[in-house]
Amino acid sequence: xxxxxxxxxxxxxxxxxxxxxxxxxxxxxxxxxxxxxxxxxxxxxxxxxxxxxxxxxxxxxxxxxxxxxxxxxxxxxxxxxxxxxxxxxxxxxxxxxxxxxxxxxxxxxxxxxxxxxxxxxxxxxxxxxxxxxxxxxxxxxxxxxxxxxxxxxxxxxxxxxxxxxxxxxxxxxxxxxxxxxxxxxxxxxxxxxxxxxxxxxxxxxxxxxxxxxxxxxxxxxxxxxxxxxxxxxxxxxxxxxxxxxxxxxxxxxxxxxxxxx
Numbered sequence: 001x002x003x004x005x006x007x008x009x010x011x012x013x014x015x016x017x018x019x020x021x022x023x024x025x026x027x028x029x030x031x032x033x034x035x036x037x038x039x040x041x042x043x044x045x046x047x048x049x050x051x052x053x054x055x056x057x058x059x060x061x062x063x064x065x066x067x068x069x070x071x072x073x074x075x076x077x078x079x080x081x082x083x084x085x086x087x088x089x090x091x092x093x094x095x096x097x098x099x100x101x102x103x104x105x106x107x108x109x110x111x112x113x114x115x116x117x118x119x120x121x122x123x124x125x126x127x128x129x130x131x132x133x134x135x136x137x138x139x140x141x142x143x144x145x146x147x148x149x150x151x152x153x154x155x156x157x158x159x160x161x162x163x164x165x166x167x168x169x170x171x172x173x174x175x176x177x178x179x180x181x182x183x184x185x186x187x188x189x190x191x192x193x194x195x196x197x198x199x200x201x202x203x204x205x206x207x208x209x210x211x212x213x214x215x216x217x218x219x220x221x222x223x224x225x226x227x228x229x230x231x232x233x234x235x236x237x238x239x240x241x242x243x244x245x246x247x248x249x250x251x252x253x254x255x256x257x258x259x260x261x
Contacts, residue, residue: 011210011211011214012211021051022192027130030098035100036092037060037061037101038087039102039103040061041062041104042070046060047074050080055079059081060081090121094121095123095124096122096124097122099129100119112166117180120181128256130254134252135169136161139249142247143213146232147161148235154224162211162213177255182259183256185254186254190253192249195244196245197244198243201245202245
């Protein structure tokens with residue numbers, strides 16, 4: 001029933017959970033606040049909010065009905081609801097939330113400025129809007145290693161390299177926040193360390209077809225996929241036998257205050 005969600009959890013959910021906790025702290029979510037989680041996915045950010053902040057009330061919005069149902073199934077506490085919705089046209093009233101957050105989703109939204117305007121609209125004056133996006137070019141090692149080796153084998157793959165993702169370079173999120181009229185804009189890096197038990201623990205999630213890297217892997221002919229696997233194994237393990245691998249993930253995070261209307 002939740003095969004897509006399970007594949008996402010294996011691929012990116014393991015990263016989004018520790019990063020979510022850092023974003024909650026960065027956004028200074030406080031007890032009793034109403035929080036909107038835009039692009040809530042499998043619920044990592046919403047659950048991080050209620051896990052860290054007493055009595056927070058969280059609404060998660062995601063375009064995928066599958067993800068919404070899966071996120072709802074993970075909730076073991078009150079005060080959290082999920083609904084299907086479009087970040088570019090939120091079906092929510094003005095000035096409803098104290099904090100509006102988006103984790104690892106804003107760069108996938110077609111009209112990012114429109115989504116930010118919607119996030120700002122539903123946040124009260126004096127409240128905060130915050131988001132985080134992976135630094136795909138340098139800081140997200142799981143994907144940087146992957147694309148370096150994929151492009152070495154197939155130079156045409158460079159067009160699909162996530163280093164070209166919008167908002168993933170230092171300063172880009174802050175520039176968008178300022179352009180859309182948010183005040184007291186602050187941007188900083190958030191970094192997590194991810195242990196992998198083995199090479200297969202790193203490699204097999206790519207086979208689930210999640211994200212640009214997973215989609216690229218799933219579409220490769222078997223021989224090309226095996227060649228990429230071999231290059232990655234050598235890159236991560238070298239001459240040593242299989243064993244634990246630890247990689248870093250760095251994201252850029254931004255927050256800004258909603259001005260008086």
